[in-house]
Amino acid sequence: AMKIGERIRRQRKKMGYSLRELGARAGLSAGSLSQIENDQISPSLNSLQSIATALEVPMFYFLDNTQPDTIIRANERRRLYFPDSHISYEILSPSASRQMVPYLIRMEPGCTRIARQLFRPTEQWMFVLQGVLEITVGEKTSRLEKGDGIYFDGDLLREFSSVGDEELQMIFCITPPAL
Numbered sequence: 440a441m442k443i444g445e446r447i448r449r450q451r452k453k454m455g456y457s458l459r460e461l462g463a464r465a466g467l468s469a470g471s472l473s474q475i476e477n478d479q480i481s482p483s484l485n486s487l488q489s490i491a492t493a494l495e496v497p498m499f500y501f502l503d504n505t506q507p508d509t510i511i512r513a514n515e516r517r518r519l520y521f522p523d524s525h526i527s528y529e530i531l532s533p534s535a536s537r538q539m540v541p542y543l544i545r546m547e548p549g550c551t552r553i554a555r556q557l558f559r560p561t562e563q564w565m566f567v568l569q570g571v572l573e574i575t576v577g578e579k580t581s582r583l584e585k586g587d588g589i590y591f592d593g594d595l596l597r598e599f600s601s602v603g604d605e606e607l608q609m610i611f612c613i614t615p616p617a618l
Contacts, residue, residue: 442478443475443478443481443482443487443501443502444475444476444477444478445476445478446500446501446502447472447475447476447490447494447501448476450494450496450500450501451476451494454494454495456493456494457469458472458473458476461490461493461494464493465486465489465490465492465493466489467486467489467490471486472490475490483521483523483524484519484521484523484524484526485524485555487501487519488555489555491558492555492556492557492558495558495559497540497616497617498519499517499519499528499530499540499616502517502519502530509533511531511532511533516529516530516531516543517529517530518530524550524552525546525547525550526544526545526546526547526550526552527544527545528542528543528544529542529543529544529545530542531543531610537616538614538615538616539612539613539614539615539616540612540613540614540616541610541611541612542610542611542612542613543608543609543610543611544607544608544609544610544611545606545607545608546570546600546601546606546607547601547606547607548570548601548602548603548604548605548606548607549600549601549602550600550601550607551598551599551600551601552598552599552600553597553598554596554597554598554599557593557594557617558617559615559617560592560593560594561592561593561594561613561614561615561617562590562591562592562593562613562614563590563591563592563593563596563611563612563613563614564588564589564590564591564610564611564612564613565583565588565589565599565609565610565611565612566587566588566609566610566611567583567584567585567586567587567588567607567608567609568585568608568609568610569585569605569606569607569608570585570601570603570605570606570607570608570609571583571584571601571602571603571607572584572587572599572600572601572602572607572609573599573600573602574589574596574598574599574600575596575597575598575599576589576591576595576596576597577595577597582602584603593613593617
């Protein structure tokens with residue numbers, strides 16, 4: 440199976456960037472990028488999102504498999520866990536290259552995620568399965584609990600946090616895929 444680093448290198452070359460040029464766009468040193476491309480180090484969540492944005496692809500593009508399956512079994516889901524951010528993303532669709540991509544996001548209590556500028560406009564939806572979500576969209580901060588959902592323009596997302604006593608679990612859906 441192709442590793443994340445190999446996919447990053449392939450996309451970088453496709454777009455005609457040197458390591459230094461991609462580094463400048465993503466805010467990383469050429470040395471760090473080289474280590475990531477050679478799968479010597481794993482990128483942090485921020486680094487992977489910066490690289491994906493610079494290469495104009497969704498973060499999950501680097502994990503994509505091309506299986507045409509329409510059923511995704513619980514034990515077959517691809518999962519990205521970022522220990523530095525205490526957050527994990529599981530992709531709930533067969534591919535991150537479709538028009539709409541759903542994720543299961545898990546966040547430890549007290550964890551906050553500042554939204555990043557994505558490389559294209561999106562619409563996003565979140566639905567809380569467990570825990571308490573505090574989310575700021577535009578100027579408005581809202582608190583959502585189990586069974587609550589929110590739909591918004593991705594450009595307006597500022598941050599979201601797990602503010603309950605238990606792990607936050609939510610379904611997150613984005614169209615077109617840009618995460």
